[in-house]
Amino acid sequence: MREARTTCPYCGVGCGVLASIENGEIVDVQGDPEHPANFGRLCVKGSALHETLGSHGRLTRPRVDGVEVDWETALATVAERLTAVQATRGRQAVAAYLSGQLLTEDYYVANKLFKGFLGTPHLDTNSRLCMASAVAAHKRAFGADAVPCSYEDLEEAELVVLVGSNLAWNHPVLYQRLKVAKQRNPLLRVVVIDPRVTDTCEIADLYLGLKPGSDARLFTGLLAWMAKRNKLDRVYLEAHAQGFEEALAAAREQDASVEAIAADCDVDSERLETFFYWFASHLHVVTLFSQGVNQSTSGTDKGNAIINCHLAGGKIGLPGAGPFSITGQPNAMGGREVGGLANQLAAHMDYDTPGARDRVTRFWSTERLVPCLPDGPGHKAVALFEAIERGEVQALWIMATNPAVSLPRADRVRAALEKCPLVIVSECMADADLLAYADIVLPASSWSEKDGTVTNSERRISRQRGLLPPPGEARHDWWIVCEVAKRLGFGEAFDYTRPSEIFDEHARLSGFENEGESRRLFDISGLAGLDRAAYDALAPIQWPVNASAPHGTARLFTDGRFATPDGRARMLPVRPRPPAQALDDARPLRLNTGRIRDQWHTMTRTGRAPRLMNHRAEPFIEIAPEDAAELGVAEHTLARLNGAGGSYIGRVRVSRGQRRGEVFVPMHWSRHFSATAGMGALLEAHLDPVSGQPESKHGAVALEPLRVGWEATLLVADDLGVAQAAWCDESRYWARIPLGDCQRWQLAGGGVERPSSGVESACGGVKEKAERDWLAWLEAELPVAPTLWCTDPASGRLRAAGVDEAGRLRWWFMSGPPRELPNLAWLAARFGEAACGEGLAPPHRRRLLAGCDDGAANQGPVVCSCHQVGQRAILGAIREGDDSVEALGARLACGTQCGSCIPELKSLIEEERAHASAEPTEVTAVA
Numbered sequence: 001m002r003e004a005r006t007t008c009p010y011c012g013v014g015c016g017v018l019a020s021i022e023n024g025e026i027v028d029v030q031g032d033p034e035h036p037a038n039f040g041r042l043c044v045k046g047s048a049l050h051e052t053l054g055s056h057g058r059l060t061r062p063r064v065d066g067v068e069v070d071w072e073t074a075l076a077t078v079a080e081r082l083t084a085v086q087a088t089r090g091r092q093a094v095a096a097y098l099s100g101q102l103l104t105e106d107y108y109v110a111n112k113l114f115k116g117f118l119g120t121p122h123l124d125t126n127s128r129l130c131m132a133s134a135v136a137a138h139k140r141a142f143g144a145d146a147v148p149c150s151y152e153d154l155e156e157a158e159l160v161v162l163v164g165s166n167l168a169w170n171h172p173v174l175y176q177r178l179k180v181a182k183q184r185n186p187l188l189r190v191v192v193i194d195p196r197v198t199d200t201c202e203i204a205d206l207y208l209g210l211k212p213g214s215d216a217r218l219f220t221g222l223l224a225w226m227a228k229r230n231k232l233d234r235v236y237l238e239a240h241a242q243g244f245e246e247a248l249a250a251a252r253e254q255d256a257s258v259e260a261i262a263a264d265c266d267v268d269s270e271r272l273e274t275f276f277y278w279f280a281s282h283l284h285v286v287t288l289f290s291q292g293v294n295q296s297t298s299g300t301d302k303g304n305a306i307i308n309c310h311l312a313g314g315k316i317g318l319p320g321a322g323p324f325s326i327t328g329q330p331n332a333m334g335g336r337e338v339g340g341l342a343n344q345l346a347a348h349m350d351y352d353t354p355g356a357r358d359r360v361t362r363f364w365s366t367e368r369l370v371p372c373l374p375d376g377p378g379h380k381a382v383a384l385f386e387a388i389e390r391g392e393v394q395a396l397w398i399m400a401t402n403p404a405v406s407l408p409r410a411d412r413v414r415a416a417l418e419k420c421p422l423v424i425v426s427e428c429m430a431d432a433d434l435l436a437y438a439d440i441v442l443p444a445s446s447w448s449e450k451d452g453t454v455t456n457s458e459r460r461i462s463r464q465r466g467l468l469p470p471p472g473e474a475r476h477d478w479w480i481v482c483e484v485a486k487r488l489g490f491g492e493a494f495d496y497t498r499p500s501e502i503f504d505e506h507a508r509l510s511g512f513e514n515e516g517e518s519r520r521l522f523d524i525s526g527l528a529g530l531d532r533a534a535y536d537a538l539a540p541i542q543w544p545v546n547a548s549a550p551h552g553t554a555r556l557f558t559d560g561r562f563a564t565p566d567g568r569a570r571m572l573p574v575r576p577r578p579p580a581q582a583l584d585d586a587r588p589l590r591l592n593t594g595r596i597r598d599q600w601h602t603m604t605r606t607g608r609a610p611r612l613m614n615h616r617a618e619p620f621i622e623i624a625p626e627d628a629a630e631l632g633v634a635e636h637t638l639a640r641l642n643g644a645g646g647s648y649i650g651r652v653r654v655s656r657g658q659r660r661g662e663v664f665v666p667m668h669w670s671r672h673f674s675a676t677a678g679m680g681a682l683l684e685a686h687l688d689p690v691s692g693q694p695e696s697k698h699g700a701v702a703l704e705p706l707r708v709g710w711e712a713t714l715l716v717a718d719d720l721g722v723a724q725a726a727w728c729d730e731s732r733y734w735a736r737i738p739l740g741d742c743q744r745w746q747l748a749g750g751g752v753e754r755p756s757s758g759v760e761s762a763c764g765g766v767k768e769k770a771e772r773d774w775l776a777w778l779e780a781e782l783p784v785a786p787t788l789w790c791t792d793p794a795s796g797r798l799r800a801a802g803v804d805e806a807g808r809l810r811w812w813f814m815s816g817p818p819r820e821l822p823n824l825a826w827l828a829a830r831f832g833e834a835a836c837g838e839g840l841a842p843p844h845r846r847r848l849l850a851g852c853d854d855g856a857a858n859q860g861p862v863v864c865s866c867h868q869v870g871q872r873a874i875l876g877a878i879r880e881g882d883d884s885v886e887a888l889g890a891r892l893a894c895g896t897q898c899g900s901c902i903p904e905l906k907s908l909i910e911e912e913r914a915h916a917s918a919e920p921t922e923v924t925a926v927a
C-alpha cells in the first residue's frame with residue numbers, strides 16, 4: 001500500500017486528498033492534513049471518490065462517425081475536418097467549449113491552439129455559467145480578476161456575510177471551517193442572505209430571506225445607509241478608490257430609507273437594519289458570494305454593489321476582510337488564468353489590454369505560422385450555441401462538460417448540436433448523453449489519472465496527480481490537443497512531453513513583460529523553471545508567486561494599491577434591475593436552481609457511488625407548504641413544471657424553507673438519469689450584459705400535479721443486460737438510480753393529463769379503469785420470469801422477484817409509490833451477494849418479498865451519507881431520548897465524519913419535538 005497526495009476534482013474549495021493505493025487501485029481516500037484548504041477534512045463527495053473509480057462504464061476507444069478507430073485515425077480525422085471547415089467557412093467557423101473540470105495544463109494548450117494557432121476567438125468554458133459575473137466585477141473594480149481573500153480570512157473575520165451561497169451543501173469543507181471558527185470565537189457573527197432557508201442557516205446569527213434578484217438593491221441600500229450614518233472610511237476612499245460619489249448618487253436614486261429597501265427586498269426592516277449596522281460597525285467583514293449573485297442578468301452589478309460597500313468601509317486588504325467570490329468548479333480559477341473565457345486572450349490579458357496581442361503573439365511565436373491572433377473577443381457560451389444555430393460556427397470541440405444539460409434553453413442547445421456539421425467530444429464516460437451528438441468521440445482520462453494543476457477559490461495552485469493509468473486507450477486532454485495540433489502543422493509549438501513543460505510555459509507567460517505599466521497581477525513566474533521532480537513535489541501555493549513573493553501571496557491589496565492604471569479601485573454606480581424572466585399568469589412561479597449536497601454536475605461520476613444517490617435519489621421540486629396546498633400537490637407526489645423551453649418532472653418536497661411563489665429544482669439530472677428532469681429546458685437564455693452569464697436563478701414556471709395512474713419500482717441486476725428503453729418508453733416519468741450491483745428504476749405512467757373527474761389514487765393520480773397486470777408485464781419485459789410474488793390485500797400492491805436457477809436475485813418489483821418502499825439497502829445487498837458468487841441464501845429468499853431482513857429495519861431515506869444512517873433510525877433514536885446531534889452521533893455515528901448532515905439532524909430533532917406523535921416524513925431543514 002502506498003499513499004499519494006492529490007486534490008479533489010469537485011468543488012472550488014480544492015481540498016487536498018490522501019489516496020491509498022494498493023494493487024493498482026485506490027482503496028481509500030482521506031483528507032490531506034497538510035493541505036491548507038481543508039487540513040484533513042473531506043465532505044461526503046470527496047470521501048466517496050474511490051467509490052467512483054474503475055474502468056466499467058468508461059470510454060476506452062476513439063470513435064469516428066460511430067465506428068471505433070485507432071488514435072492515429074481519430075487525431076488525423078479531427079485535424080482534417082477542422083482544416084476543411086476553416087478552409088471553406090473561415091477561421092472563426094471553429095470553436096471550443098471547455099470546462100472547469102479540466103486541469104490548467106489542458107486549458108492552456110487548448111486556449112493556445114484555438115486562439116493562437118487556429119486563429120479563432122470562439123473558445124469559452126462552462127465557467128461562464130458559474131462565475132463570469134464575479135470575474136467581470138473584479139475587473140471593473142480592481143483592474144484584474146483577482147480574489148482578494150484567503151480561506152483563513154473567514155476564520156479571522158468578525159462578521160461573515162454569505163450572499164447567494166448555500167455553503168453547507170456546495171462548499172461543505174469551507175462551511176465546516178467557518179462553523180468551527182464560530183465555535184471557537186463566539187463573537188464571530190454570520191449573516192445568511194438567500195431566498196431559501198438552507199442548511200447553511202444552521203450557523204446564521206441573522207437570516208435575510210430576500211426576494212430573488214433584490215441583492216443589488218440591498219447592497220446599494222447598505223452603501224446609502226453607511227453614508228447617511230457616517231460609517232464610511234473617508235481616509236481609505238480618498239487614498240484608494242475612485243467613483244465613490246457616482247456610486248453613492250446611484251444608490252440614492254431610489255428611496256434609501258430602511259423601510260423602502262426592506263419592502264423592495266421583502267425582508268423585515270428591523271433585521272435589515274441590524275445587518276446594515278453589523279456590516280458598518282465591523283472592520284473585519286468578509287462577504288462571501290457565489291452563484292446566487294452571479295447567475296443573474298445583473299450579476300456583475302451585484303458583485304460591484306458588494307465590492308462598493310467593502311471599499312466604502314475600507315474592509316479589504318486586511319485579515320478577515322474583503323469581498324470573496326467562491327467558484328463552483330475545481331479549476332474555474334485555473335481556466336481564468338490561462339485565458340479560457342472567450343473575452344480573454346491569455347494569462348489574464350484581454351484583447352483590449354494594451355500590447356497584449358503583440359506580446360502573446362511574440363511569446364507563442366504564432367506569427368510564423370498563422371497571420372495573427374484574433375483581434376477581438378469570441379462568442380460567450382450562450383452566444384456560441386446561437387452562432388452554431390445560425391450556421392456561423394460549423395465545428396465545435398467540447399471537452400469535459402455537457403452544455404445540453406447546464407445551459408438555458410437546453411432544447412435549443414440540443415438542436416444546435418444536432419445541426420452542427422462537426423461535433424468533437426472529449427469525454428471519459430461511455431454513457432454521457434452528449435455522445436449522441438458527437439461525430440468524433442475522444443476518450444479522455446479522469447480523476448486519479450489526470451496529472452497537472454488546479455487553482456481553487458483562494459488562488460491556491462495545487463497538484464492533481466496522476467496516480468493510476470487511464471483505462472484502455474483513454475488519453476489525457478493535454479495530449480489529445482497537442483497531438484491534433486501537430487497534425488494541423490503546429491508541432492513545434494505543441495511539442496510537450498509532459499504537463500510540467502506546459503506549466504513551465506504558462507508560468508513564463510505570466511511573467512513575460514510583466515513589469516512597469518504593463519504590470520499584471522497574475523504572475524506565477526516564480527514557479528517557472530521547475531524541473532519534473534520539483535513540479536511533481538509542488539506544494540499548494542497562492543498566486544502571485546514571483547521574485548517579490550517567492551512563497552506566494554495570501555491576501556491581495558494589502559497596500560491599498562489595485563491593478564488599475566492609477567492604482568485606485570473603481571467604485572461603480574449600480575442601479576438595481578429586476579430579473580429579466582418575468583412572471584405572468586401563464587408562468588407565475590419564480591424558479592431557483594442549484595446543486596444538492598451529494599451530487600456533482602450531471603452525476604456522471606458521483607452517480608457511480610450508490611451512497612451518494614441516497615440523499616436525494618430522484619429529481620425533485622421544493623415548494624412552500626401554502627403553494628403546495630393551493631396547487632394541489634402533496635409531499636412525495638409527482639409534479640410538472642412548465643417553463644420557457646420545456647418541462648421538468650420531479651417529486652414534490654414540501655419545504656418551509658421555501659418562500660411562497662417560488663420553487664427550487666436541482667441542476668444534476670441529465671437524460672441518462674431521467675428523461676424529463678433537465679432544468680435547462682425551463683430557463684430563458686437571458687444574459688448579464690457585461691459578463692454574458694445566464695440568469696439561471698430566476699426562471700419563470702408554472703406547476704401542475706402530474707396525475708399518473710400507476711407508480712412502480714423495479715430493481716434490476718446490472719448484469720442482466722436489460723435495456724432501459726422498454727419501460728421508459730411507456731412511462732410518463734422515470735428515474736434511474738444506481739445502487740451498486742443493480743439499478744433502481746422509478747416509474748410512473750397512465751392517468752390522464754387533465755382529468756375532469758375521477759378518483760385520486762394513492763399515488764396522486766387517477767385510478768386506472770383496470771389494474772395493470774403487472775405479473776404479465778414483468779414476464780414480458782424481463783428475461784427471468786417472476787418466481788415469487790404476493791399482493792397486499794389492503795393496498796392491492798404487488799411485490800415480486802425474479803430469482804434464477806442458481807438462486808441469484810435478478811430483479812425485484814413493487815407497484816405503488818416509492819414512499820412505501822422497504823429498505824433498499826438491504827435489497828441492493830442481495831444483488832451484491834449474487835455478484836459475489838455465493839448464491840442467494842435461503843433465508844433471504846423468504847424475506848425478499850417483504851424487502852427486508854428481520855433484523856434490518858427499514859431505514860427510510862439516508863440522512864448521513866458517510867455512515868449510511870437512515871431517517872427512521874435517527875427518528876427512533878430521538879424518540880428514545882437522543883435529543884442532540886452529539887447524542888445521535890454517539891449512538892448512530894451520523895454527523896461524525898464530514899458533518900454535512902448536521903443541519904438535517906437538527907431539523908429532525910426539532911421536527912420530532914414539535915410533532916412527537918406525528919408519522920415521520922422526509923423534511924427539509926428549516927433553520
Ligand code: SF4
Pocket residue numbers: 008009010011012013014015038041042043044045046047171172173174
Ligand atoms: S468540499 Fe469540495 S473540494 Fe472539498 S472534498 Fe468536498 S467536494 Fe471536494
